[in-house]
Amino acid sequence: MKQTTDKGFFMDEPLIFERSSSGKRGVEPCQSDVPDHDALSTIPKAFLRDAGDGLNGFPEASELDVVRHYTRLSQWNFGVDTGFYPLGSCTMKYNPKVNEDAARLSGFTGLHPYQNEATCQGALELMHDLEAYLCEISGMDAITLQPSAGAHGELCGLFMIAAYFKDKGAPRHKIIIPDTAHGTNPASSALAGFKVVPIKSGANGLLAPEAVKAVMDTDTAALMLTNPNTIGLFERNIKEIARIVHAKGGLIYCDGANMNALMGLARLSDMGVDCVQLNLHKTFSTPHGGGGPGSGPVGVVKKLEPFLPVPRIRKKGKRFTLVNEGDRPKTIGRMKAFYGNFSIMVRAYAYIRRLGAEGLRRAATTAILNANYMRESLKGDFELAYDTPCMHEAVFSDKLLSGSGVATMDIAKRLIDYGFHPPTVYFPLVVHGAIMIEPTETESLETLDAFISAMRSIAVEAKTAPELLKNAPSNTRVSRVDETKAAREPVLRWRA
Amino acid sequence: MDFPKDLKYTKEHEWIKVEGNTATIGITDYAQDSLGDVVYVELPQEGQAVTKHEAFGVVESVKAVSDLYSPVSGSVSEVNDAIIDSPEAINEDPYGDAWMIKVDVSNKAELSDLLSAEDYQKFIEEEK
Amino acid sequence: MPYVSLSDKDVAHILKTIGIDSTETLLGTLPDDLRIKDKLNLPDGLSEQETMALMRSMAAKNSPVGQGGLSSFLGAGAYNHYVPSTVEHLAGRSEFYTAYTPYQPEISQGTLMAMFEYQTLVCQMTSMDVANASLYDGASATAEAVLMARRVTGRGRVALSGALHPEYQRTIKTYLKSASEDITEALFCTEAGTTLVEAADAAMGDEPACLVVQHPNFFGCLEDVSALAEAVHRKKGLLIIVVTEPVSLGLLKPPGEVGCDIVVGDNQSFGNALNFGGPYLGFMATKTEFVRQLPGRIIGQTVDRDGRRAFCLTFSTREQHIRRERATSNICTNHGLCALQAAIHLTSIGLGGLKALSRVNLSKAHYLRQRLLETKVCRPAFSAPIFNEFTVRLDKDADAVLQRLLKKDILAGLTLDRFYPALTNHLLIAATELNSKDDIDRFAEELSNS
Structure with missing residues (x-):
């Protein structure tokens, strides 16, 4: 097709x-x-x-x-319901309609955050159970559902890590972050008051234990890594790396943005992870909304549990109740007002219940399968950043384009003419002109093949008719948008 | 790409021209080309001190930010305000109209390790 | 299996293409000792029908506000307003809600133009120059505003009005803890219920970064913003005004006209259901001179190659994906869909509707207040003017009164001693257009019976 x-x-x-x-x-x-x-x-x-x-x-x-x-x-918009959206690192999977219906039930939408606990037991139970499910999936000991998005979750985790060391009477000031990290990682670290120590990933795209060892010291609070990493590779040495970090008293923070590759297959706790944020709007199928709202629950091991934000949900007999600061003296406090993005939690809860253990595992393995199909099918036409089997996403570089005058951005824009949303481009930064493809488990073989065929045609066009790429897209409502003008002559609102 | 012989260069891609005690500083043709269309530049105030190897300003394109590092220590005697309003000059004429600041050099000995046009060209060939 | 689109035949084809005979081979990149040997301990999967039945049963364990359920007079940062039908039908179009952040402008003009319009609406209501495309909620937006004020002024001292929503105060303290800088509280006047200018002056010290004031404040009282603006500007700090009930902006002088430097708050009132506290809609607007210090996405107008008007994300160099540890914020995913819902709500009711809505809210609250005071069971707690929320002091145990009224399906308000131990038997009460005269009369009646 x-x-x-x-x-x-x-x-x-x-x-x-x-x-x-x-x-x-x-x-x-x-x-x-x-x-x-x-x-x-x-x-x-x-x-x-x-x-x-x-x-x-x-x-x-x-x-x-x-x-x-x-x-x-x-x-004028393109969404997952419009077509294939292989945006690497963003997990643009299908957003099930039944979740939308569930979230719109008046028994959920009509709840005031301050209404008497006896009148919102279903909501508290849902949150309590969702915490338990996410603990089971990640292997962590406790979860807070409060953060509003992935970056908010990172910040929450880093606040807890800072509080943990302060509580021990030995505050630490540094966070080690690999060069493949999402930009939110260093930004969250800085916001939480840490100094960022960057380290390079190895020639195989993986973090080397020796590289961590060389910079790990007793002023380092944590190593912040993404697993699978942003190249789509599983950090095989994670246990050894965790040992090195733990030996110096440090913690492992995992950016859980790529959890879609691990559900039901591996638990972060077994890897030595102490703190992780999960992105319900990626892994757990809640829609991205054209830029949120998402939800970024944070899971922690026991020793970080006292620092979780308040309120916490407790089950007392058959009743669910909220526990506040008075009973949680070590809490970092609050990341926002109220309890988090509840209607997003409703969707994620429905998703987990619909799929069950087997369905979640099948989602992860299929995501891996589809990504490797992309990788294998396109590696003759585009240069793989690292030629090893990948997890949930495959990353290519622009190497085969050199000399053609065509850039990665031109490929991205040309894909639009074929009816696809472009992959993530120019990220991770360590791959020149990166093209990062995350097909997810929800796409059909026909769609994958159509995308592969489009990419192959574009590879040929890049040599034979580069103008097609440089002038792309041509069938959209607007042609290529002048972002330079937008920045040089800012018009940020309409004026009468 | 152009690398005027009468200028000196740094590995951070600034150029410097010293006349008497005054140094004129800007970014190189290579730097503007790598950044792409420059949309914003932030420069120090007149009279402000600058230190060799330390940032004195920022230059931005749509998708990149780069610090401006001073090749020499001293105090800022003049600022090219024109490029703040028309940063595109940095792309169009990096060695001429788009000079950034003039500095009263405090220690001329600092000039000794700057690169010649030839050395700088060699350096960026290797960096690619 | 739900939501997987491959048949067994497709899987076989994929395996053959990759050159392996089973999916297990691919999973070999996971070290063996890290693999889950057994199954996750989760409930078995459900059919769609069973899923929906389960969700209905969970929802049925709650008693929602309105819809023949509870009659609610709760506000305190979460307001029950009527949402026009247009909102769900239009924001429910999946081209909007299944899209990602509009990184590819050519196929995201819908989201981009709607956000550009939303930014404009925020500026119009607040009389500020620029607004961002959204933040998470009012509390985190206020924390971001404080960080922004520190960047702009290069100062550390932050003075918070004691009448700022306590959960907002707590959020700011969490955000600033790592920097361990000084946060001081400006006491409110226990008689008027508003921030004391002298107390603000003292709290600010000599070199404040900012003074943060909620208006209408947490107790429902209107602040004298101009006087507070003068006090903070005298010390060259910034005034941050927090608006948790933006319906008030249809009636009250906008923050931009009374000396405000940064306006933040929550636009939940427009187009966003109560949803048990989230997702809500943090907003931020400021003056042009501070635009480079704004956190979050900003949409700008430009042209395409053919000269047609087009929109795109702009000033991205402020953001984490480019500036990393030096970004103005770590925020990435924000609350775009909530902003779209607010924009649809606001454009649906228009200028006349917004003004009418704020007048009705004002009238309902004043009618309610009068009816409650007539019962003689309670007294006004504060003397300052109000918009659609106010505080009363009960002559008896507030918790017991709340319990008794709950039995009559009335959520009578929020007891304030949970946040302010000194304010025993104080009740914070709100009214919106959704509280009918009958509901209000019944509340007053039940209160006098209680």
Whole structure:
């Protein structure tokens, strides 16, 4: 099957502010059934907006205007439901519809975070059980569901690590981070007050125990690594590395962004990991929402448990209850208000229950299988960054393109013409012009083959018709976007 | 790529031209080419001290950030404000219009380890 | 097996292509001693029908607010508002919710334009110059604002109003702990319920990075923002205004017109259900001069190669994927879909709707307040003006009253001694357009009976 795109039927659409005209009514919010309160009777005039204040051109549009506006915008977008989205490191798997229905049940959406515990036992039970499932999958001893995203989870984990050493009376100041790490790792470390010590991965793409040994000291709080790493390879030496770090009293933080490769196959606890964040919006199928919301639960071993953020959920007999700071004197405190991104937890819970142990394992093995199929099928046309079997993603470099005048970005944009979302490009930084492909387990063989065929055609085009690549994409609503102009002449909002 | 003979260079890809006690500093053609379209530059204030090998500013393209390292110690006597408003000059004329700062050199001995055009060219060949 | 699209024949084809005879061979890259030998100890998988039945049974163990369930007067940073039907239908389009962060602008113009519009809406409501595309929630956004103020001023001292949401205060302290810098509390006036300017002045010291004030504050009281702005600006610090109930922005003078430097808060009130506390919608807006210190995604307008208007992520060099340990924040995934929902809500109701909504909220709260005070069971706790939330002091044990009212399916408010031990028998109570006059009258009646 050859996948193609066509011109489609793109309606032009102005900004909603440009559609607006004075006096138009949209959805009437409500009518009041109580006496109108005169604001000036209780609030000083200086605190109030002026009567004619138009809020700087705030929109006034009809309901149908609004419906057409956002419907058209949605048609300019590409999602997992539109097509294949092999965005490496992001795990763009199918987002099951039943999870969406579950999350929209009024018994979940209508809960106020401060309502009496007796009236939200189902929500607390769900969170309690989800913690237990995630503990079982990761092997960790305790989990907090509070962080809102992967990076928020990293920060939470690093705060706990800092608190752990402080509590021991010997604060530590450094975090070792490999050069293949996600940018969030060093950014979170810095935010948590640590100095980042970078180390190079070895020629085989893996972290070498000797390299860790050379920099590990008693001022190093933790080694932060991703496993499988961002090249899609399992860090085989992790146990040895953990031994080295633990011998100096340090901890192992694992960025769990790539947990999709390990579910049911291996547990982080067995590798010596002390702290990990899991990305429910990657591994556990909750949608990415065009940039969140996600959810980044953090798992820890026993010795870090006292430092988990509050509140904690406890089961007392048959009742579930929230435990606060008074009973958790060593807690780092809070990463946010309330308890975390509950509706995302609902989706992840439904996913785990739907799949069960066998289904989760099958998801992981199929993800690995599909990635290796990509790797094997494309390695004649693109240079593999490391020619060894991979886990859940395969990384290629731009080496075979050198001299063609074509860059990795051109390949990415040309893929759009074939109807695919491009892979992650130019990451990890250690691979020149990296093309990082993560097919996930949910794609069919026909889709994988169509993508492979497109990549092969593009490899030929790069030599025979490079202009096709450089001018791509051609069937999208807009052609290549001028990001330089956006930065040089910033327009960050509409103005009347 | 252009490497004027009358300039000296650093391994951090800055060029420097010394006239009397004043050094003019900018980034090389190679540096602007590797960065891509420059969209933003941050420079020190006049009168501010700079130290050899230490950052005195930042230059950014859409997807990269690079520190600017001073090839020499001293105090800033003049700042090229024009490139703050039109950073594209750094791509167009890195050795001319897009000079960045002028420095009153405090220790001329520091100039001895700077690279000649030839040495710098050799250095970037190896770095590739 | 659910959500796997390969048949056995497909698997055989893949194995043959790779040149191996079983998937086990591929798993050989996992060291043997790290492999799970048995199965995960999890419940067996379910059919879709069973999954949905299970989820319904879990949901049925809760008593949600509204919909013929509990009548709620809880606010405190999470507000029960009517969400127009347009929101779920439009934000529920899967081209929006199954997309990733819009790194490839040519196939993400929908998300990008919607976020550009959302940024504009935030600026319009707050009268600020620029806004980012979203942060996680109000509390973490406030912590980010404090970090930003420190970068802008190069100073450490942070003064927090005592009437700032206590969970926001706790979040800021967690974020700043590692830096162990000084955080001080500006006491609130126990009579007015608002931040004392003299106390703020003392808390700030000589060189504050910022003063953080919630408006309307945690007790529901309106702050004299201009006076506080003057106090912090005199010391060349920044004023951070926190808005947890943005419906108030339809009525109150916007922060940008009363001296605010950074506005943060939570836009949950627009388009986002209560959801037991999340996901909510952190927002941040500031002045143009500070834009390079903003955390989070920013969308900008530009053109494509053919000169057509287009949008893309911009100022990315501030962010972690480029600047790594020197980034303005570590944030990556944010709350884009929540922002889309807020934008759809706001554009659906429009200028007239927003103003009407804030007036109705004001009226409901004042009617409720009056009805409750008439019972003589409670007194006003503070004298400052309010918007849609207020604090009362009960003459009897507040917990017992809450319990009795709960038996009548009324969530009567939040007892404040959980955060402020001195404020015993104080109840924080909110009203929105969803509290009908009948509900309010019944609340008052049950309160006087209790």
